[in-house]
Each structure stands twice: as C-alpha cells, then as structure tokens.
Amino acid sequence: MPEPLITDLPMSAGPAGLEVLPRLERALAGQGPVRPHDPSVTPQPLPRHDGELPSDLAVVVGTSGSTGTPKLAMLGAQALAASAAATHDRLGGPGQWLLALPPHHVAGLQVLLRSIHAGTRPVVTDPSLTPFALVQAVAAMDGERRYASLVPAQLGQMVEDPMGLEALSRLDAVLVGGAATPPPVAQRARDAGVRIVLTYGMSETCGGCVYDGRALSGLDVRVSDRGTLELGGPCVAYGYLGEPELTAEYFVTDAGARWFRTDDVGSVDERGKVSVTGRADDLINSGGLKVAPRLVEEAALAHVPAITGAIAVGVPHERWGEGVALLVTTSPGGPPVGSVPEGGVAQIREMLRAHLPAHALPQVVRVTSKLPTLGPGKPDRRAAAQVLG
Structure with missing residues (x-):
C-alpha cells in the first residue's frame, strides 16, 4: 500500500x-x-x-x-x-x-x-x-x-x-x-x-x-x-x-x-x-522550594486590583538562587509601563501574603503594555524572562 x-x-x-x-x-x-x-x-x-x-x-x-x-x-x-x-x-x-x-x-x-x-x-x-x-x-x-x-x-x-x-x-x-x-x-x-x-x-x-x-x-x-x-x-x-x-x-x-x-x-x-499546577520546566526554585508560576499568577489576578494579566517567571536572586518576578498588565489608572518601584512591590507582596507562601511572593514586578504569548494566548515565559532580565 x-x-x-x-x-x-x-x-x-x-x-x-x-x-x-x-x-x-x-x-x-x-x-x-x-x-x-x-x-x-x-x-x-x-x-x-x-x-x-x-x-x-x-x-x-x-x-x-x-x-x-x-x-x-x-x-x-x-x-x-x-x-x-x-x-x-x-x-x-x-x-x-x-x-x-x-x-x-x-x-x-x-x-x-x-x-x-x-x-x-x-x-x-x-x-x-x-x-x-x-x-x-x-x-x-x-x-x-x-x-x-x-x-x-x-x-x-x-x-x-x-x-x-x-x-x-x-x-x-x-x-x-x-x-x-x-x-x-x-x-x-x-x-x-x-x-x-x-x-x-x-x-x-x-x-x-x-x-x-x-x-x-x-x-x-x-x-x-x-x-x-x-x-x-x-x-x-x-x-x-x-x-x-x-x-x-x-x-x-x-x-x-x-x-x-x-x-x-x-x-x-x-x-x-x-x-x-503548571509545567515542570516552568517551576521556580527559590531556596530549594518549588514555586508554580500559575499559582502566583492566579493570586495576583485575584487579589491585586490593578493587575489585569500576569506572567510569573524565575529571575536570579543572590540569596535564594531564584526569586519570583511578575510581568503584568494593568487597568487604566494603574502603575505605568516600566519597573514597579520597591515601595509598590512591597504593597503587592502585602496584598498576596495571605494567599501565597513567603517564598512565592514576587521580588520584582514590571508593567508592560502587552504580555508575550505563544500561539493562541499561551504565555511566552521565555520572552517574559528576557523582559524581566
């Protein structure tokens, strides 16, 4: 045949x-x-x-x-x-x-x-x-x-x-x-x-x-x-x-x-x-503790009012090896495009403290006008990591 x-x-x-x-x-x-x-x-x-x-x-x-x-x-x-x-x-x-x-x-x-x-x-x-x-x-x-x-x-x-x-x-x-x-x-x-x-x-x-x-x-x-x-x-x-x-x-x-x-x-x-929970190769290793990016993203969307979209990735951290970083989009009137100042990150961490373990709280937050995606709506974590660099 x-x-x-x-x-x-x-x-x-x-x-x-x-x-x-x-x-x-x-x-x-x-x-x-x-x-x-x-x-x-x-x-x-x-x-x-x-x-x-x-x-x-x-x-x-x-x-x-x-x-x-x-x-x-x-x-x-x-x-x-x-x-x-x-x-x-x-x-x-x-x-x-x-x-x-x-x-x-x-x-x-x-x-x-x-x-x-x-x-x-x-x-x-x-x-x-x-x-x-x-x-x-x-x-x-x-x-x-x-x-x-x-x-x-x-x-x-x-x-x-x-x-x-x-x-x-x-x-x-x-x-x-x-x-x-x-x-x-x-x-x-x-x-x-x-x-x-x-x-x-x-x-x-x-x-x-x-x-x-x-x-x-x-x-x-x-x-x-x-x-x-x-x-x-x-x-x-x-x-x-x-x-x-x-x-x-x-x-x-x-x-x-x-x-x-x-x-x-x-x-x-x-x-x-x-x-x-998320992809095995997306897990963030912070001080030997695993963080599932999806759980961080869902918490940010549910409990930080200004955030309308989020991608969580790991970034180098001097003490813990990796820390959690968030690339987000915000509603009108929210933080402008660019890195969120230390005081703003501290506020976001406090909003999330009751919903995430301490090692999963974001160390870095950056606002973007549009989140990078793969295919029809899937988050592009590699591109997000490059932006958060």
Whole structure:
C-alpha cells in the first residue's frame, strides 16, 4: 500500500477558512493527510520520516513550541473522531460551532473537525474578537445546540462588555483553553449565566481532553513518578513526524493504549478530578522550594486590583538562587509601563501574603503594555524572562 503523501493546507482566519472544509473531509476519509498552516507564513519543509506513516493519518498539526522548536503531532482519523464524539457527548450532543480562533492551531482546527463530525456548518468570525462581532456571529447561528471555543484572552475581553456577556450566555457551552483562565474572569462569566467549560489538552491529544477537571470518555489520566501527568486513550497522537527519539521519549503503548507523557505537573484525586499546577520546566526554585508560576499568577489576578494579566517567571536572586518576578498588565489608572518601584512591590507582596507562601511572593514586578504569548494566548515565559532580565 503506498505511503500517504502529506500536503500543506493553508488555513485563513475568518470566513475564508471555510473553504478548506472539503479538503479536511477528504483527509478524514483517508484521501491524504494534510498539514494546516498560517497562509501568511511560508511553512518549513516537512521533516523526513523514516518508516511507514500510520495508515489512518489525517492531520499533522504543529505544537505550541513551549518547550522549544515546534513539533508536528500525527493525528489519525480515528483519534479525531473519538475526540469529537467524546466532546459532543460531554456537552450534551452534537451542535453548531462558532470559530473565533486561528484554524491552523489545534483548538481552531478542532472546531472545523467537530463540525464535520456533527454534520453542521460552523459560523466564523475573526480571531480579533469584539463584542459586536460576537453578537453578529451568535445571531447567525441556527443550530439546535450552539457551541464556541475561545482562549482566555478573548473571554476576558467579552466579560468586560455587557454585549459580549449577553451573546455568550446564548450559547449552550463555551470551551476555554490554550492557557490557564484567570479565576476572576471565569467567575464573572459564570455569574452572568455563561456556561464556560475550562479545558486542558494539547496538540498531542487532539486538543482539549479534560473538561472542568474531568477526563473525556475513553481517556485515562495518571501521575508519573516525577509528578507529571500522563494521558492515555484513543485521542492520543501517534507521535511526532520525523522525530523518532522524541516520539520514543513522550509516547508509549501500555496495555494496548497509547499514552502521552506530558511535562505538566499535576494530580488526580480519588474521585478522578484532574488538577494542573503548571509545567515542570516552568517551576521556580527559590531556596530549594518549588514555586508554580500559575499559582502566583492566579493570586495576583485575584487579589491585586490593578493587575489585569500576569506572567510569573524565575529571575536570579543572590540569596535564594531564584526569586519570583511578575510581568503584568494593568487597568487604566494603574502603575505605568516600566519597573514597579520597591515601595509598590512591597504593597503587592502585602496584598498576596495571605494567599501565597513567603517564598512565592514576587521580588520584582514590571508593567508592560502587552504580555508575550505563544500561539493562541499561551504565555511566552521565555520572552517574559528576557523582559524581566
């Protein structure tokens, strides 16, 4: 049997993105896998892949590159079908989807693939979402059940506007993923009657696979000896295209199931509730004590009124080896762009003292006009560390 030929598939954001639906349908039907990419960027040549490609390979999708060079996860048609079916089952049934994300990233791509699976046509709006554009898009949806997928930054913008909140409340579910959602943003949406579903997943698991701390049907979650999460089940990728060593490092078959070894620190309680603390390589080592940046960020957003966005990283500290530094955005009237003076940092530490251990309190705070991101809303900690330098 001839090896399937992977072809590049430029996928535009906005309504033009719907033009690729027939090609995606053919890929799912076994008529040749595709590599989605941003049409404004010339893609790198596909890596050489020794050995046979999976027979049902449908899509190779780029990872976010949060641990270095982006890789191409090999997703089979069966894995994508299992992911779509489990998602619709969890949400209450198949429905019509709103695409407000870049379609070449896995979260946006999955909106199109779930639509194909459900036999519905998605409504598309530009990723630079505005409340008015959201109102128009939701009004154009005519499905019996209506869903959307957003990143936290988009949700944060919508909850600041009554028009955006009202439009979101008309949907049967709003998946939010790609990065951690600030608790105050999530609570504000829920208080307004928006059914948000906080998701966890990655390209290697066909996107979100844990919803509100509960694994989708068919997925298993366990904790490795090093405290990181491992995800197993039918939605797991075959591995990385042209990367046999990384595939062997991160993917394993156990009792007939494929497992993906993540670098995310987390836990699974006796009831099966999954909690994610952050990436193992993001942990800050302050005086021998580990600090999870995500917990510092959530505390800052919840308890420092002027802070509207935050990225925590480790910076060199003479006594403790590493100290906690915060790169933040602020509301109008808050501290201006630049380093926060020592007195201001002391005030922020006092606001956080009741919510964080002493070793997790920030030593340095700097205000920026925009936080650096990777992909659709994921914090770029390397870039933040360079700014905090």
